[in-house]
Amino acid sequence: MGGGLIVGGGFVLESLGMVSALGAGVEETGRRMFLGDTSGMKPLQGLAGGDSTVFGFADVPFPPGVARVDALLDAAMSQLAPELGSLRGEVPPERIGAVIGTSNSTMEEFTDSSDRIDMAHPAERLKEKWGVGGPAWAVSTACSSSAKVFASARRLLADGICDAVLVGGADAYTRTVVEGFHALEALSPALARPLAADRDGISLGEGAAVFLMRRAAPGTDGVFLLGVGESSDAYHLTAPDPEGRGAEASMRAALADAGMEPSEIDYVNLHGTGTTYNDSMECAAVRRVFGDGTPCSSTKPMTGHCLGAAGAVEAALCWIALRRGRGMPPHAAAPVDGAIAPFPVPAVGDASPVRTALSNSFAFGGSNATVVLGRAPRPPRAGFLV
Numbered sequence: 001m002g003g004g005l006i007v008g009g010g011f012v013l014e015s016l017g018m019v020s021a022l023g024a025g026v027e028e029t030g031r032r033m034f035l036g037d038t039s040g041m042k043p044l045q046g047l048a049g050g051d052s053t054v055f056g057f058a059d060v061p062f063p064p065g066v067a068r069v070d071a072l073l074d075a076a077m078s079q080l081a082p083e084l085g086s087l088r089g090e091v092p093p094e095r096i097g098a099v100i101g102t103s104n105s106t107m108e109e110f111t112d113s114s115d116r117i118d119m120a121h122p123a124e125r126l127k128e129k130w131g132v133g134g135p136a137w138a139v140s141t142a143c144s145s146s147a148k149v150f151a152s153a154r155r156l157l158a159d160g161i162c163d164a165v166l167v168g169g170a171d172a173y174t175r176t177v178v179e180g181f182h183a184l185e186a187l188s189p190a191l192a193r194p195l196a197a198d199r200d201g202i203s204l205g206e207g208a209a210v211f212l213m214r215r216a217a218p219g220t221d222g223v224f225l226l227g228v229g230e231s232s233d234a235y236h237l238t239a240p241d242p243e244g245r246g247a248e249a250s251m252r253a254a255l256a257d258a259g260m261e262p263s264e265i266d267y268v269n270l271h272g273t274g275t276t277y278n279d280s281m282e283c284a285a286v287r288r289v290f291g292d293g294t295p296c297s298s299t300k301p302m303t304g305h306c307l308g309a310a311g312a313v314e315a316a317l318c319w320i321a322l323r324r325g326r327g328m329p330p331h332a333a334a335p336v337d338g339a340i341a342p343f344p345v346p347a348v349g350d351a352s353p354v355r356t357a358l359s360n361s362f363a364f365g366g367s368n369a370t371v372v373l374g375r376a377p378r379p380p381r382a383g384f385l386v
Contacts, residue, residue, distance in 0.1 A: 011154050012214055013223050019060050022037065022303055068172035076170070076210045084130065087212070091163045095134055098127070098137075099137060099139065099149040100137075100139070101141075102121075102145055103143065105122060106121050108172060108173065141367040141369075142308065142365065142367060143271075143311075144367045145311065146308060146312035147361035168309075170308075173204075177204070192274030192333065193334040194273065194301065199276060209309065224375070225372075226374045226377070227256070228369070229256070229369070230367075240281050243281065247286075250362075257372070262294070264356055267328045269358070270297065294343060295346050297328065321357065322375055328357075329346065330346050355376070357372070
């Protein structure tokens with residue numbers, strides 16, 4: 001928190017490149033998302049003990065000798081090539097920054113070669129291949145990684161250090177992580193069913209989502225970063241606080257940062273993993289903040305849980321819905337258990353107007369982050385920044 005440069009037009013997420021189990025690019029992703037398409041979730045065989053599950057693989061080329069996370073990041077960044085070309089004509093390279101969230105990074109390559117895991121690698125890739133000459137770093141706080149990056153990117157812009165920041169996340173498939181979640185008995189043997197009475201675990205996925213974020217001139221049209229909230233449960237290494245106090249604190253912090261009341265949020269994108277403990281604590285926290293009237297859904301049955309990329313991927317799905325202006329990301333899972341989730345759950349075909357969205361990301365170690373996006377910037381508050 002603290003003072004800094006006040007930006008009258010706010011911070012706009014100008015453009016987006018993304019890949020996930022929902023496809024590549026904004027158009028394909030949006031089309032399939034609004035259909036509730038789960039066909040990108042594919043069977044994954046050969047886990048320890050002969051068990052199986054499903055995984056959300058991104059349908060992109062994975063060239064030999066290229067780290068899997070690099071291939072995902074490159075596929076997302078190639079969609080931003082026209083915007084980057086224009087940007088380089090007006091902004092010096094040293095004024096372009098990057099903040100990328102990741103959890104697995106080069107872990108698959110580490111597993112294969114007994115080399116090192118380089119958590120900064122995605123940020124290095126953006127500097128080496130994509131013309132980022134300013135500050136660039138990675139955030140790695142497990143599943144909240146690429147939600148936390150938005151606060152860092154905003155600081156670079158607000159303090160006048162950068163004129164543009166590439167902000168998002170990337171995480172790739174790795175056998176080590178899949179087996180790790182299997183050992184925790186956290187994987188569903190079928191497609192995850194968030195909010196269902198018989199939910200039995202998560203479905204993992206991979207993906208990348210990168211926004212071009214800039215200070216916005218007054219009158220700019222687009223989708224804006226309105227607020228970011230963070231908290232720490234300090235409860236358990238892997239289990240969430242059963243009462244959801246950290247989740248609640250994160251949401252309230254994001255709303256306070258945005259200067260908004262809960263009633264001003266049109267849609268909540270739940271962390272919604274499909275585990276018994278996450279869904280029950282998150283729904284309890286959401287009800288304390290929003291009551292039972294705000295529409296909520298989990299998009300993870302369509303993308304899988306993208307771990308360190310989840311925050312950015314799910315913010316991207318909210319961004320697509322906000323750009324469209326109507327229709328919320330649908331809940332593509334099994335019937336909802338009204339005992340824990342009595343709030344409205346958007347279905348395929350929903351045409352409700354959406355101008356504001358809040359997205360949750362919660363991680364091992366009780367690291368929580370919440371992002372608020374909207375179609376109109378909030379009025380600046382003197383002396384307040386991040």
